[in-house]
Every structure is written in C-alpha cells, then in structure tokens.
Amino acid sequence: MPERLLGWMERHWRLVVLLVWLLACALFAWQKWGGIVAFQLGDTDDNLRMAQVRAWLNGQGWYDLRQYRFDPAFGGANIHWSRIVDLPIAGLILLGKLFTTGANAERMAVAVAPLLPYAVLLTGIALTARRLISPAAFVAAFVALYFAGATNGMFMPTRIDHHGWQLAMLSLVIAGLADPDRRRGGLTAGIASAISLSIGLEMLIYLALAAAAQVLMWVSDAEERDRLLAYAVSIAGGTAIGFLLFASYANRAAVCDALSPVWLSDALLGGALLALIVWKSPARWTTRLALAAAAGVAVATFHALAWPNCLSRLEGVSPEVDRLWLSNVREAKPITQHSWRTVTTVISLPIAGLLGWAWLAFLHRREPEHLRRILGPAAIAAASLGLLFWQTRAGPASQLLGVVGCAALTATLLPRLWNAKNSLVVVLGSTALVLVASGGAAPIVLKYLPEKQDKVTESQRLNNRANRLCPTLWAMRPVAKQPKGMVFTFIDLGPRLIAITRHDALGGPYHRNGEAIADSMNAMRGTPEQARALILKHRSDYLLICPHMNQATIFRAQAPRGFYAQLERGASFPWLQPIDLGKDSPLKMWRVLR
Numbered sequence: 001m002p003e004r005l006l007g008w009m010e011r012h013w014r015l016v017v018l019l020v021w022l023l024a025c026a027l028f029a030w031q032k033w034g035g036i037v038a039f040q041l042g043d044t045d046d047n048l049r050m051a052q053v054r055a056w057l058n059g060q061g062w063y064d065l066r067q068y069r070f071d072p073a074f075g076g077a078n079i080h081w082s083r084i085v086d087l088p089i090a091g092l093i094l095l096g097k098l099f100t101t102g103a104n105a106e107r108m109a110v111a112v113a114p115l116l117p118y119a120v121l122l123t124g125i126a127l128t129a130r131r132l133i134s135p136a137a138f139v140a141a142f143v144a145l146y147f148a149g150a151t152n153g154m155f156m157p158t159r160i161d162h163h164g165w166q167l168a169m170l171s172l173v174i175a176g177l178a179d180p181d182r183r184r185g186g187l188t189a190g191i192a193s194a195i196s197l198s199i200g201l202e203m204l205i206y207l208a209l210a211a212a213a214q215v216l217m218w219v220s221d222a223e224e225r226d227r228l229l230a231y232a233v234s235i236a237g238g239t240a241i242g243f244l245l246f247a248s249y250a251n252r253a254a255v256c257d258a259l260s261p262v263w264l265s266d267a268l269l270g271g272a273l274l275a276l277i278v279w280k281s282p283a284r285w286t287t288r289l290a291l292a293a294a295a296g297v298a299v300a301t302f303h304a305l306a307w308p309n310c311l312s313r314l315e316g317v318s319p320e321v322d323r324l325w326l327s328n329v330r331e332a333k334p335i336t337q338h339s340w341r342t343v344t345t346v347i348s349l350p351i352a353g354l355l356g357w358a359w360l361a362f363l364h365r366r367e368p369e370h371l372r373r374i375l376g377p378a379a380i381a382a383a384s385l386g387l388l389f390w391q392t393r394a395g396p397a398s399q400l401l402g403v404v405g406c407a408a409l410t411a412t413l414l415p416r417l418w419n420a421k422n423s424l425v426v427v428l429g430s431t432a433l434v435l436v437a438s439g440g441a442a443p444i445v446l447k448y449l450p451e452k453q454d455k456v457t458e459s460q461r462l463n464n465r466a467n468r469l470c471p472t473l474w475a476m477r478p479v480a481k482q483p484k485g486m487v488f489t490f491i492d493l494g495p496r497l498i499a500i501t502r503h504d505a506l507g508g509p510y511h512r513n514g515e516a517i518a519d520s521m522n523a524m525r526g527t528p529e530q531a532r533a534l535i536l537k538h539r540s541d542y543l544l545i546c547p548h549m550n551q552a553t554i555f556r557a558q559a560p561r562g563f564y565a566q567l568e569r570g571a572s573f574p575w576l577q578p579i580d581l582g583k584d585s586p587l588k589m590w591r592v593l594r
Contacts, residue, residue, distance in 0.1 A: 047495035117168035124171025144406035147440035169196035186230030194238025213376030236271025256310035349439025353402020409437035470546035485541030525559035
C-alpha cells in the first residue's frame, strides 16, 4: 500500500471508520434485503424483542418487562431483559411512522437498528489497533473483521436483539485497556462495562477479566493508579445509574441472571474497595498485590455470604427444565460437538488472533508500559478461545477479541514482504499472509475442498423445509386469520407467533419461564391424556405444531410413542378439531374443545 495512502488514513482515520461503516451497512442490507422485506426475524430473541418494543410503545410501563402475551392465564412471562436495547428500535419506529405505515416503519427499524452498534464496534477496534500496533493498523483489523462471520452475524439487519450492543461495549472495554491515557482508559472501560451489565450478563466473564487486568496493571506499576481509580468510580457509579434507570420490577429482586441488587452490591463494594486501595498507592508492588488480593477475597466472601443462591448456574433452571430443554440447546454445547467444518470456520480467526497477540507482546517485550496494555486484552482473547470449548455461543466474542491480534500479524509482517525484489513474491506472499493472519484462509479453502455428500434422507428434507417455512409470514397468515386466542405450541414458535399474529402463546425459550417450558416439553413427549391436561391447564384455545422442525425431531426421537409423534402420524383425538390452513401449509393447527 503506498505510503501516501497510509499517511492519509492515519490522519483521517475517523473518516475511514465512517466510510467502512457505511460500506458495511450497504453490504449487510443488500445481503439481508429479502429478509427485511419479509420481516424475517429469524431468532426467537429478535421476535420477542419486537414484541417487547411494541408493548412499550402501546403503553406498557418502562420498568414492566413482563410479556403478557405469553401464558396469559398465569399472568404473563417474566423476561430478564432491560429497556436499553429497546430505545433505538422504538425511536426508529416512531421516526419511520412520520413518513410511512407502521409495518414499513418496523421494517426500517429492524434493518437499521443492528447497524448502529456496528459503528461503535468499528470505533473500538480502530482505537485498540491504533494504540497497540500502529496508527494505520486499524485497516488490517477491519480486513480481519470481514472474516469474522460469527461476530458480523450479530449486526445483520433484522438481528435486533442485545448481542450486538454487548459486543460493541466489549470492544470499548478493550480500547480502554489499550489507552495510554490512563484516566480516559479507565473511564472508558468502566462506563462500557456498566452499560454492558445493564443490558445483560452475557459478557460477565470478559468484564471480570478486564477488571482483573487493570488491577494487575496497577500492581505492576503504581503509575496505573489513575486508570484503576477512574475505572473503580465509573463502573460503580455507572452500574448504579444503570440499575436505577433500567432494572425492571422483576430485576429488583435478588435474581442472578440480570443486573439486580446482587451484582449492583458487588459492583459498589468492589468499586469502593478499589478506590480505597489505590487512593494512596503503596510503593512496594508486593504490598499492592496483597491489598488487591484482600479486596478480591472480600468481594468474593461478601457475594458468597450475601447471595449464596448465585454461586451456581445463573439461569437457576430446575433439573427437569435442564434435562428437557437447556441441555438440548445447540449454542450451549462445546464447539467440539459441531462438525469439523463449523469448528474450523469459527476457531481459525481466534487462533490466528491469539498468535498475533503473542507476537505483538514479543515485539514490545522491552517496553513495560506498552506491554501491560497488550497483555490485558491478550489474556481476555485467550480466555474467550478457551470458552469455545465450553459453549459455542462464545464464538462472536472470541472472533472479535482475535481481530486486533490478527491485525498485529498483518501490519508488522506485511511491510517485510513489500521489500522483496520479486513482484510475484510480493503479490502472492502478501495475499497469503493477509488471508492466513486474518483467519480467512481456512474458510476459503473449505469452500473448495470436496465435502462428503451423504444422501439426504426424506426426514432431513422435511426438517429443512419445516425450519425454512414455518416461521414465514406466508405460513403464519392462515393462523393469524383465526379468532384471537391462546395457542399451545412449541416454545421455539412462541416468540414468532406473538410477533406477527394477534394470538397469545404458551411461551418461549427463556429460562425464567421454566414451568411453561416443562409443560410444553412434557405435553409433546407424554401421553395424549397428559397432553390434554397440560393444554387445558394453560387455558389454550388452539394447538399448533410445525411437523419435522428441529424441536419436533427431538420429541419424535425421545418419545416415539408420545403425543407429538402420534399427531405427526395423523392420529385424531375427540378434543381436537382440525383447522384447515391450506393445502401446502407446513403447519398443523387444531381448535381445543373443552
């Protein structure tokens, strides 16, 4: 790349970030245009998020996040989210309604809302790369980000749930750790951590590691006191503000799965202790380490004594719900339980990134201040790679945390190739280096490797068709035309049902609603008599199933003689009256006769 162009990018990096974001917006919108038009909110969380936003715009209270269209006979479903992510979606809908119909305003909102945190993400990545590698290295980081499919997938149009915003906040936390301006870096990391916690606890492990990294930076060098003090004050104050502004009525109880008095008290105590120990930093590093260890033990002891209910799994589901539902969730399984192609595609970038972080640390091994700012993010990146072997859902964060490491390899090794005398070596070598260092080589090679083509069975064909068609507007249209009622259905269909029809549904795949989840699972796997009792328990007007979809295959495999399996084989029951949804409908629906 010509030095003049590099110089221009260094000087106008903010403009480059803006241009890359606009290009990404255009590319993502083009890729998802069909889904935008068809209002394809593919994930259950995206559908529920839209239902939550509508409820708020229609008058539901700011702090009332119950979803009253789930299981209305029992007062609705307790949802553990916050309103933070609702704000941009609602604002876009209201803006759109000034110019078009409500339906088109919602299409515009689901198209634009996920792209907003992508701008924050790009900014965080650019700042980190510039601070740790070189002023123009952010360009290499953006190249690596292009290959981060799991990360980018969280920002695609119609992906309106909270994961994109949490990834964006994580990028700012890392940028704060990398900031040579200690006070600004601590404030950035603290505020971004507080916002992330106010949205949800999915990034809790990474945020805790970021806090530990800043403590160790101070232990290593007393001059880091300004960073740690700014972090302590901002995370304690920011978390308190986040709790006051966004914690729902349900989250004001001592729950473990959201920002509640549990995590608020931990943050306040931790922030106060950190501020206390750094107020007058002892000269000896051993004393600083002892004080930091004592503060950590104090917070851990307080948490264990005050909140013993939050020492195990934060979801708090019963063994029955875990066995029937949570243990079957695909993203909660280790990466090793997926196909080797999936493993390679997801893990190649984090591995390349970790090598890049190690290489960057080696290059700056004789610069203690710079090395500290590298080792913190590098340790978090290493932890995220390890978490993939616990749960696949760590993939988006792991790829994000590897991007700057990949940029370190590209930005430091590429100039050496440019000095080669053979132009062929320059072109081919540079291309190979960028692809390998960015984690993009493996996915590209996989596309050209022959894949064993097992014969697609009839069951697999039906499964693919059901997963594709059942949630569509076309399939749901005949369902929506039925008189409004309560629909007993698969929990994976519930959020989509309330998002695009007037009907109420039993529930969705949300851990606080364990009883509804267990009843759905037990009804489909149990006897017809048990199913009828559970369906009537929830005062259901309809029964709706999608034969052959993913959840249905579990019912059929685990209970081949159960109620669902009998329905799929065409069995009829006197208390169920079939409803004609059309000849080609992938759904089956019955009216429940009491």
